[in-house]
Amino acid sequence: MKKAIILLSILFFSLFCNAQQNEFAIAENYFRNNEYEKAIQLYKKLYDKSPYNTTYLKRLISCYQETEQFLIADNLLSNKLKEKPNLTYLYVIKGYNFERQQKDDKANNLYQKALKTIDNKGSYGSIIASLFKNYNKLDYAIEAYSKIMDNNPKANYGFQLAQIHGEKGDFPKMFESYVNLVDKNENYLNNVKRFTARYINDDAENENNILFKKALLRKSISNPKDIWNDLLAWLFIRQKQYQKALIQHKALLARNPDNLGRINELGKVAFENEEYETAKECFDLIIEKTNYPSDKFKAINNNLKIAIATKQPDVEEQFKAIFNKYGVNQKTIHTQIAYASYLTFEKRNPEEAEKILEKALTLTKSKFFVAHIKLKLGEVLMFTNKFNKALIYFSQVQTKFKDHFLGQEARFKVAQASYFKNDFKWAKAQLKVLKSSATQLIANDAANLFLTISDNEPKDSISSGLKEYAKADLLAFQNKNEEAIVVLNDIITNYKGQPIEDESLFKQAQLFAKQKKYDDAILNYAKILALDKEGIFIDDVYYQMAELYNNELNNPEKAKEYYQKIIFDHANSIYLVDARKKFRKLRGDIVN
Structure with missing residues (x-):
């Protein structure tokens, strides 16, 4: 019997809550649509049922104010304060009711009364501060939050203060508040970065960047902590001042060897932005100080990428020096793969690259290493137009790693090889799968190639230029840019007015830009605009x-x-x- 009564009670309570939620949703809809009279009826009903629900009360008062029923609102608030004088946040609502009537003196008296209750350690300080903020009484909100923190050193309303200072356009105080917030509790670091990022940019001379930097430097002098180096490094990275960021990370590294991971990330960012000197300094530090062989060899390989990107004359000697020092074994597998890529695409020696990769296959039993080797081996074979053999390697990786990104990359390579050998139907079938299921980068590449094939497939055995375009694409893949430009020229001449024309102009412009022939690239882009200003x-x-x-x-x-x-x-x-x-x-x- 008792169980039945309890279950019935729970059921009735649940039905009551659902009914209230529905009524509130309808009232909110009326409120949003400015149908205040209709909203009043529902909010009043809700408030009568739940007289301590602040949301219902505020909404009801707002409706009275919007319909200029200020006296009714004031009477409601006065009666509530007589009944419950400890509800001191009502002074703010009552004050705002006077402000809506342009009775500012009365409003300010009530606002001050509300603030005094915080000094008396009233329990509604945060609600009072929040109401001031919602009513756009920002100075009062700042005073309220400050009083709360003065009375309770454990209270932390740094975010709220920072946001209010930002709304006022007082950016020096906003940044100071964010910095003070982190000073009190370092767990707020990522949130502070996220919010600060809204106000700074990549320009070191931007006023907000300077203000934030000054706030950090002041705090680092008055209260030195590692966190200030971290934030300064983060700011310098955003400003693309990678050398300055590295100085901060070195300072952290001197105190904490675990900071190598951040130096590695900085090196990658610097490399992507072609700040090769700083990137190399980062990777050299990893090589010197890491205790993890995998991290050391990744850094070594990144330094080799820098050597290739900067066209250093002794790149081949650098590869050989690494093999002499560390051996040709499983530890240096990725270096062997990088060397094979360098020999193929930079030195035009795919035969030697193929030998290196075939030997590498005998040095490891790791399925992941084997997959990386086979993917690179397939690329080398595509360089020499051995598409069928390349497809075997790609297909093996695709089968072994069906739901892995390596399998997705292999599927794209299958499509690419099929496209290069003019098997457009099979290429499209592979690309169609990748468009929706692959990682973002591969999906984008797949979508672009799918569109190229779809938009330019031959119809009724009439040549559309797609085979010639695939040849130009292959030459560009093989790093034979001059030859690719010549083939694209022929397509532009022979297929005027066909969809392949603007695609060829665009591809050729990209190759011109790669060769630093910027005026030629601009000319090509202008030709595309002249062809069709509504084109894809x-x-x-x-x-x-x-x-x-x-x-x-x-x-x-x-x-x-x-x-x-x-x-x-x-x-x-x-x-x-x-x-x-x-x-x-x-x-x-x-x-x-």
């Missing part, structure tokens, strides 16, 4: 032209012109956010 490449063309003018040709006015075209004419473009940010920076705005 238009936002790509605008963005690439803007980037060339901005980064290579030192013509910010032209860059702004093309970024602006994306902003106003291509709102759905994947480049929109980046274009808007770069346009505003060129215009001199403070970009958050």
